[in-house]
Amino acid sequence: MISLRNIEKHYGGVTALNQVSLDIGRGELVVLIGPSGCGKSTLLRTVNRMTEPSAGQIIIDGRNALESDPVLLRRSIGYVIQNVGLFPHMTVRENVAVVPQLLGWDKARRLRRADEMLDLVRLDPHKFGGRYPGQLSGGQQQRVGIARALAADPALLLMDEPFSAVDPITREQLQEELLRIQRDVRKTILFVTHDIDEAIRLADKICLLRDGAVAQYADPDTMLRQPADAFVAQFFGQEPALRRLARYTVADFARTDAASLAAASAALASGAGSVPHDAGARTALSKLLGGQAALAVVDEAGAVVGQVSLSDLTLAQPADRAIAA
Ligand SMILES: Nc1ncnc2c1ncn2[C@@H]1O[C@H](COP(=O)(O)OP(=O)(O)OP(=O)(O)O)[C@@H](O)[C@H]1O
Ligand SMILES: [Mg+2]
Secondary structure, rough: EEEEEEEEEEEEOOEEEEEEEEOOOOOOEEEEEEEOOOOHHHHHHOOOOOOOOOEEEEOOOOEEEHHHOOOHHHOOEEEEEOOOOOOOOHHHHHHHHHHHHHHOOOHHHHHHHHHHHHOOOOOOHHHHOOOOOHOOOOHHHHHHHHHHOOOOOEEEEEEEOOOOOOOHHHHHHHHHHHHHHHHHHOOEEEEEEOHHHHHHHHOOOOEEEEOOOOEEOOOOHHHOOOOOOOOHHHHHHHOOOHHHHHHHHHHHHHOHHHHHHHHHHHHHHHHEEEEEEOHHHHHHHHHHHHHOEEEEEEOOOOOOOEEEEEHHHOOOOOOOOOOOO
């Protein structure tokens, strides 16, 4: 889908990007991460040419992006940033319809599309469509930002720290929403973050940048298990096995065979602990570290759907939620 070849960006004497080459497959969510100033935003912005690279090639769907009309290119790519940048004097619905309007869609079609997109990000269009951005919470504004970026149905979405300005709980909800939306609409997404857990949770692949160059480009498991060098290992920190769990829910590790179900039901009936199937795997870990040998895994209705114990959480290859589905 996207192929970046030997991208360089120099600002006077500063090298912001140094020979960056990266291939991103259709429908992949690639996270750019790295220390402040390492070039994440600059790299993201070269893709829609908000920043012109000093050297290198950008191929999107077989076409040389550096030879396309930059304005048309930008309209064809969704872009979401930290403080959203909604137009304060336009309603939520009008904000979402901005790119379709630029593309010349008629009014009825673009407003219908805006409402569809608000539904997609779980904002009731009847309730929120007529409000102004200042009448929304930070998390709601961020949802509108995502709806707006998706409105013209771009194949590619660029997101620069989209969830950095919201509180941790809202942030987790937005991450969950993004994964859900991604399962529905399958965009190619380039996502910048500072947050290691966010990267591990969301990414199909992570690109770690250091001083404008690629330190390692791999899927999260590989990155955590086989860091390319000491910088990568240090960046991801002391507890790679714990960090990995951020990617998974309890359901990914649960045993669901008949014997496990029977054992879990019996244990539950005699007062043993349980954990929701869609809880994060780390929730199960902390409960298990509390001393239980195994937990019953339950669904929304409280029915037993599996069992999980400590040894399950150490499995190398649980079902991968982000890639499956
Ligand atoms: N317009 C500019 N003029 C001069 N230098 C710039 C410009 N934009 C970025 N830089 C420099 O390029 C380097 C990379 O910046 P960039 O914004 O891409 O970093 P980043 O990884 O996104 O950092 P952060 O995590 O803090 O957002 C930095 O050294 C920065 O100072
Ligand atoms: Mg940045």
